[in-house]
Amino acid sequence: MSRSVLVTGGNRGIGLAIARVFADAGDKVAVTYRSGEPPAELAALGVLAVRCDITDAEQVEQAYKEIEAAHGVVEVLVANAGITRDQLLMRMSEEDFTSVLDTNLTGTYRVVKRANRGMLRAKKGRVVLISSVVGLLGSAGQANYAASKAGLIGFARSLARELGSRNITFNVVAPGFVDTDMTRALSEEQRAGIVAQVPLGRYARTEEIAAAVRFLASDDASYITGAVIPVDGGLGMGH
Template sequence: MPRTSLVLGGNRGIGLAVARHLADRGDRVAVSYRGGEPPAGFFAVRCDVTEPEQLKSAFAEVNAELGPVEVLVVNAGITRDRPLFTMSQEDFDEVLRTNLSSAFLACKLATRGMLRRGWGRIVLVSSTVAMAGAVGQTNYAASKAGQIGFARSLAREVAGRGITVNAVAPGFTDTDMVAAMPEDRRNELLAQVPVGRMADPAEVAAAVGFLTSEDAGYITGAVLPVDGGAGMGH
């Protein structure tokens, strides 16, 4: 049956692919975006996910337009890569506020209605970096590992109420962020992927689609890698 889905950070890359996948299966899809132009074809709400009042307003707008959020995908995220000895406190704090604190705020808002209705699906878009680590990404890795611990703890809290909480862990994915990397760094990362190519965002979206479906009601607290085998053993 069609559900009301909200994709935080749904204006490009993996988030936009997720929004399209959910819409294709018939969901009423809303996306949040912080800047630029919103994607066409979706109910879009401008929102800085680090601001609690903006996040509350976004949920209220979606509820008024499409109905209560039944599927939440937390994809909003940033990087501020640099070695630890040159990383500022703001570099660290901003990444955790955007990637992790926003997940806490969004899930708290979403689960209120899900608990009343006895059904819900939450997926956090983490990263293989959460398990393997990466040079220059102590802040990003900490935020993505935090998402996994958060998801698993919340999964235990709501498991008996018809709500599942899972994470996907994409690896090297063909996004604007990756396109901006120096070519030698891209080649270095690609060499570590057993299948020998980057993921298409639609492949990550398909994993999210499954975890948010009716068929995945017995899967919760899971971390699903979408990384071409790069994270095997982690």
Template sequence: MSSQTTDQGAPSGRSVLVTGGNRGIGLAIARALASAGDRVAITSRSGEVPTELADLGVIAVRCDITDTEAVDAAFTEVEATNGPVEVLIANAGITKDTLLMRMSDDDFTQVLDTNLTGAFRCVRRASKGMIRLRRGRIVLVSSVVGLYGSPGQVNYASSKAGLVGLARSVTRELGGRGITANVVAPGFVQTDMTAALPEAQQQAYLSAIPAGRFATADEIAGVVRFVASDEAGYISGAVVPVDGGLGMGH
């Protein structure tokens, strides 16, 4: 995947789009790729870019990934500024946790529509430009929960497991065109959300992790950056766990 040049002839990195790149893991991924020299855009519902990303030249576009027209408009905006998307990081996701017997149809379908169908919408739209370029990197951010399971997360686990089938089917369809599709599956990550958990609950999670600690968002971002790199050109359809050993064998 060669670097592109701007209209002025100056070398630049690849055109990258990170969905849900305004906070947490998505922000860390956007920061890592921008720091490596790529032209990075993020999506968020607000369309605002965090200051630390703006300082790296990252742009933001407003996008609701449950809306096909909004996805198309976001890609069109990114293409106009940064060129065709060469690297897609499908990271945006939501949770609506509750036990199976209490989970409503809406609880289930809304999570699937964002986490799985939303990723599909973005992959489908990105593939158009990648096919023309005959190169591309697609990285779907899943979760250890997708293969390991978790009580109270039937909807979330189903959506994250579905990303594996999406990546592997895309690999079989588009692998001959220089396009890779992989899944990165984080375990528990040290974020504002985990920090807000009761201490007893945090300790219960930690006791199940062989590494004995949560991951940092930067550790997840480093793996995503590698999977999206030239060096990973012969890796496709893979599930890369970044979970401290929590999901071994799954």
């Protein structure tokens, strides 16, 4: 049965791959994007693209109203939108820190809380949060990003306990280094240094992250909640 699926930050990279895998499965998919124009591929897939800055509660509310009018109540939410403001702590401004937390963690709170309104009425739902191996391992120069991504785990597990009796599951996917525009901009030396840390010896493909998300939103994962699924080539083993 076709479901109403929302992917935040679904206009590029991992988010776009996630939107694509749900659309290919026949779901009614909407994505949010903050700036620029959504890629033409989304329209070709029949994906609804809605401009929304998740740091603004009013924009989040308006986006949900638009999505619900087109697709019905959101049944699957994938909270993927996020930013980085990398800097060593001694040079990190308060705005560098708070902007990352407000987008990655508080922004996720906003979209999850709004989605749960419909999920509670329906007594079912699937929520998947996109964290990062950095939230488990830490990373020099990314204290803000790592804190936000680690926070998603505590957030998801608390809600898994709070709403499990309502048949709403909360799970986390923690990608490692993924082959995206961001990582392609690195030098060959930087890319080689990263790959050397990964037991499988390569970057993840965005499709591999999307496959894990799709599984967690499926009936096959109906008894999985509060889980953290690493898709990191073994980089974060032991965490």
